[in-house]
Amino acid sequence: MLNLFKKTKLTKTIFxxxxxxxxxxxxxxxxxxxxxxxxIPSQYIPFIYRMIGLAxxxxxxxxxxxxxxxxSWSYVSTNELIxxxxxxxxxxxxxxxxxxxxxxxxxxxxxxxxVIFVSYFLVFILCGASRFSKRIYLRVMGQNRMFKxxxxxxxxxxxxxxxxxxxxxxxxxxxxxxxxxxxxxxIKKGVVIHGLKVLGKISDISIIxxxxxxxxxxxxxxxxxxxxxxxxxxxxxKAGIWKIKIAPPLSEIIRGQVSFKNLKDVEVEDxxxxxxxxxxxxxxxxxxxxxxxxxxxxxxxxxxxLSRQVAKFRPELxxxxxxxETGIFNISKELENNFPNLKICNLIADIADAEKINxxxxxxxxxxxxxxxxxxxxxxMEENADEAVKNNIFGTKxxxxxxxxxxxKKFIFISTDKAVNPSSVMGATxxxxxxxxxxxxxxxxxxxxxVRFGNVLNSRGSVIPIFREQIKRGGPVEVxxxxxxxxxxLTSEACLLVLQAxxxxxxxxxFVLDMGKPIKIxxxxxxxxxxxxxxxxxxxxxxxxxxxxxxxxxxxxxTAEEGTSATQNNKIFKAKLSAINFFELEKNLExxxxxxxHDFEQEKIISALKSFVPYYRN
Numbered sequence: 001m002l003n004l005f006k007k008t009k010l011t012k013t014i015f016x017x018x019x020x021x022x023x024x025x026x027x028x029x030x031x032x033x034x035x036x037x038x039x040i041p042s043q044y045i046p047f048i049y050r051m052i053g054l055a056x057x058x059x060x061x062x063x064x065x066x067x068x069x070x071x072s073w074s075y076v077s078t079n080e081l082i083x084x085x086x087x088x089x090x091x092x093x094x095x096x097x098x099x100x101x102x103x104x105x106x107x108x109x110x111x112x113x114x115v116i117f118v119s120y121f122l123v124f125i126l127c128g129a130s131r132f133s134k135r136i137y138l139r140v141m142g143q144n145r146m147f148k149x150x151x152x153x154x155x156x157x158x159x160x161x162x163x164x165x166x167x168x169x170x171x172x173x174x175x176x177x178x179x180x181x182x183x184x185x186x187i188k189k190g191v192v193i194h195g196l197k198v199l200g201k202i203s204d205i206s207i208i209x210x211x212x213x214x215x216x217x218x219x220x221x222x223x224x225x226x227x228x229x230x231x232x233x234x235x236x237x238k239a240g241i242w243k244i245k246i247a248p249p250l251s252e253i254i255r256g257q258v259s260f261k262n263l264k265d266v267e268v269e270d271x272x273x274x275x276x277x278x279x280x281x282x283x284x285x286x287x288x289x290x291x292x293x294x295x296x297x298x299x300x301x302x303x304x305x306l307s308r309q310v311a312k313f314r315p316e317l318x319x320x321x322x323x324x325e326t327g328i329f330n331i332s333k334e335l336e337n338n339f340p341n342l343k344i345c346n347l348i349a350d351i352a353d354a355e356k357i358n359x360x361x362x363x364x365x366x367x368x369x370x371x372x373x374x375x376x377x378x379x380x381m382e383e384n385a386d387e388a389v390k391n392n393i394f395g396t397k398x399x400x401x402x403x404x405x406x407x408x409k410k411f412i413f414i415s416t417d418k419a420v421n422p423s424s425v426m427g428a429t430x431x432x433x434x435x436x437x438x439x440x441x442x443x444x445x446x447x448x449x450x451v452r453f454g455n456v457l458n459s460r461g462s463v464i465p466i467f468r469e470q471i472k473r474g475g476p477v478e479v480x481x482x483x484x485x486x487x488x489x490l491t492s493e494a495c496l497l498v499l500q501a502x503x504x505x506x507x508x509x510x511f512v513l514d515m516g517k518p519i520k521i522x523x524x525x526x527x528x529x530x531x532x533x534x535x536x537x538x539x540x541x542x543x544x545x546x547x548x549x550x551x552x553x554x555x556x557x558x559t560a561e562e563g564t565s566a567t568q569n570n571k572i573f574k575a576k577l578s579a580i581n582f583f584e585l586e587k588n589l590e591x592x593x594x595x596x597x598h599d600f601e602q603e604k605i606i607s608a609l610k611s612f613v614p615y616y617r618n
Contacts, residue, residue, distance in 0.1 A: 013069045019130040020063060021056055027122035028052045031115045047111060051119070054098055059091040059123065068131075080131060088124045092116065149177040150243070151213055153205070155232050156220035157183040157191065157198045160247050160258050164220050165194050167259030174260045179212050182232075202232050209239035218263060219246040233266055233531075242533065249492060268464060268528045278571070279500050287368070287503035288313035291409075294366035295320060296351055296399065297373030299327025302414055305495045306370050307331055311339045313499075319364055321347040322373065351395035361402040369403050370498070371396060372414040374430065379548045381426040382618075385605045386596055392429035394593065397436050404444040412502045413437045415452040415510070421615040428609045428616045434510055435613075436589070439582050447507030451498045452575070454486060454513075463521060467528050475540035477525045480547050485518040501572050510575040578614065588612035 028051050032040050040048070063069060066087040068080065096116055154161045161181060168176050180199040183189070188198045199208050208214065217236045219229060229246065236244050245263040293315045297303035299322035307320060308331075318335070322328050328346050335344055345364065349356045351373050374392050375381055381388040396413065403411045415434050418427035434450045441448035463486075470477045494513060501511040525542055534540050592608045610616050 016069055016130065017060065020060060020127055023126035023130060024055045024059060024123060025052055027119050027126055028055060028115075030122055031118035032112075034118055035112050035115050044112070047115075051095075051099070051115070054095055055091070055119070055123070058094045058098070059088070062087045062091040062094075063127075068127075081128060084124065084128055084131070088120060088127070092120045092123075149175055150215040152176040152178050152216040152218055153180060153182055153199075153208065153212075153214050154178055154196075154218045154220055155182045155202065155205075156224075156247075157181040157185070157188045157193060158220070160222050161218075161220035162193055163258050164218060164247065164260055164263070165196065167261070169194060171260070176216060176218070176260060178218075179214060180208075182208070184228075202228075202235050205232075205235040206239040209236075209241060214239070214241060216243040216245070217241050218260075219244065219266070220258070222247050222249050222258065229266075249490060266531065268524065268531055279496055280503075283503045284499045285313045287410075288315050288499070290314070290316045291367045292317040292364060293319065293368045293370070294360075294364070295370045295372060296322070297371070297414075298322050298331060299324040300372060301491055302495065303370075303372040304331045305491045306372060306498065307335060308338075309492065309495045309499060310370070311335050311342055315342070315368075317343045317345065317364070317366075319345050319347055319360075319366055321349055321351075321360070323348065323350050351399055352390045354398040354401075357398045357402050358405075361406040361408075365406050365408075366403075367409045368502075369399060369408055369411045370414065370502070371399055371412065374414070374433075376416070376426060378418070378424045378426045381429070382424060385425045385602050385609075388425050388429045389592060389596060389605060389609070392426070393432045393436065393589070394596075396433040397589070400436055400440040400448065404440055404446050408446050410502060410505070410507075411437065411440075411446055411448045412498065412505075413448065413450040414498065415450045417452060417454040419452060421617075422613060423617055425606065425609070425618070428613045428618075431613050431616070432589075432609065435580060435585055438508060438510075438580055439585055441508040442582055447505060449502055449505035449507065450510040451501050452510055452512050453489060453494050453497075463524065464528070467525055471528060471532050471534070471540060476543040477529065477540065478543055478545050479522050479525050480545055482522055482544060484521045484547070486521060488519055489513065497571055504572075512573045512575050514571045514573065585612060 028048060032044060032048055036044070066083045068083055068087055099111065099116070154165060161183075165178055168174050168178055178196055180196050181188075181191075181193060182200060182202055182205060183198050184201045189200065191198045199212075205217075217232070219232050221228060221232070233244060236242075244266050246266045247258050248262055248264065288310055293310055295303050295306050295310065295318070298307050298320040303320075303322065304327070307318065311318060320328055320332060325348050328348060332344055332346050335342060347360055349360060351357060351371075373395065375384075375388050400411060413433055416427070416430050418424060419431035419434060420427075422428040422431055434452075437448035437450050440446070467477055497513050501509075501513075505511065522542070526536060529536050529540055529542075536542065588608070588611055591611075592605070595604050595608050606618060610618075
């Protein structure tokens with residue numbers, strides 16, 4: 001894939017270099033023809049060859065340094081036009097000075113100076129034409145193809161909407177015939193973008209859709225909140241439009257570019273809230289760039305998204321570790337396609353295997369570790385406390401010890417709101433994992449940081465995919481309790497905030513992400529049923545199954561004693577932790593390890609956890 005990419009890029013560069021040389025030759029020759037009314041005196045012929053030679057010598061290097069050989073031919077824009085203008089101007093300044101100083105043309109004696117100005121304009125026109133030719137062709141051909149496609153409105157006349165329209169025009173492989181834009185900004189009404197007008201506001205969709213026979217909507221509002229998106233979806237449905245696509249949030253867009261290929265169906269997470277996350281990207285880039293980064297649990301929902309986000313900040317090496325070989329294969333292939341220059345190493349390993357973990361650290365010596373590997377399903381861990389302890393506590397300890405032994409710079413532990421006043425084995429083991437990180441941070445140079453947050457929308461095994469499958473089967477949708485609430489956040493936003501917290505952390509902190517307002521699970525179920533085009537109690541029902549072992553009605557982000565202090569990011573807080581007796585903690589961990597080695601009784605394991613995990617009540 002990488003070799004094919006390089007070969008294609010080289011072919012395009014050679015093509016444009018040759019096209020520019022031909023354009024220069026034609027421009028200079030035509031300039032002389034125009035100057036002498038298409039009858040060039042013989043004494044001026046040598047001037048033509050010399051000027052062509054000098055023009056090629058000056059123009060091509062300037063074009064190269066202005067990046068006029070490294071652009072997307074299909075998406076060439078005014079940026080390239082401005083760069084071309086600068087490059088031609090600079091090159092012709094050098095050319096004029098060279099001609100003036102050359103012994104071939106001493107002080108421009110007998111040289112027709114107007115030829116330089118005519119050549120300048122002709123080179124600009126011809127070189128610009130070669131660069132814009134494909135876009136013009138695609139635009140003309142695209143208009144002809146679009147009559148066979150479904151008439152579409154684009155909601156959002158900003159950068160995302162413009163990029164989506166541009167990608168639709170330049171490709172034949174799309175189902176859209178764009179008719180116009182919708183935008184609530186009154187300043188944009190009537191503005192024309194690539195030939196399409198901003199027709200009105202979201203509240204006007206019903207009338208506009210009826211008058212223009214609209215069949216599809218594209219919501220291009222990647223930074224909008226859930227309320228605005230919900231308003232657009234409702235307006236579309238009132239107009240009888242059920243084919244609605246949405247651009248992903250900014251945090252999910254690779255390299256800041258969006259096209260019709262990024263569009264997806266509207267899901268419940270798009271309606272619940274997509275408050276824009278403000279980041280210090282320079283701080284994150286400084287933290288990640290050119291570092292060796294290990295991500296455990298990288299086949300999971302959090303780990304795979306962390307891998308995507310870390311890849312954007314150009315690490316020197318990205319190590320993906322998980323027991324799930326299929327998941328590792330999938331995320332690895334995705335990253336290879338999106339980041340062809342990124343060096344990736346896939347590692348199949350169990351974090352509870354101390355010997356294997358030690359060998360991995362000895363070989364690769366990661367500088368930054370994001371530890372997302374964990375057993376997370378609450379009811380399952382209630383039945384398998386030994387495995388939860390092995391993985392979530394002693395797996396974390398294995399990684400922490402290896403990080404210290406091989407001089408890692410930072411170790412980031414992905415924690416959960418279930419670690420606060422835990423009522424489950426899973427929550428207790430995650431709180432113990434936080435304590436292990438604090439223990440190792442006290443003794444060593446490696447900085448240990450924990451980041452605590454709630455549920456991420458649409459993660460594997462979470463409530464949204466379960467509800468989606470139940471709706472697909474025709475119901476009933478099973479909700480545990482009418483009053484159960486949970487914090488939710490988009491996976492991409494949570495992971496970006498993890499990166500920000502990791503970059504700012506100095507060691508020993510437990511950071512808490514602002515998850516917004518908790519959402520009722522019952523309301524979530526109703527919204528998903530509605531989004532599926534079904535009517536509650538007519539097409540599908542909701543049943544209540546009761547709270548499962550280890551679950552709470554409401555998850556806290558902090559204990560009563562902790563409290564928080566603010567950080568430089570308004571979405572990240574620092575928990576004020578209670579003091580830990582590290583000597584007692586080590587003794588308790590040793591005792592727990594002995595129980596695991598000689599006894600698998602749930603009661604003894606849970607009793608040992610209660611002896612040192614604060615506020616654990618099952």
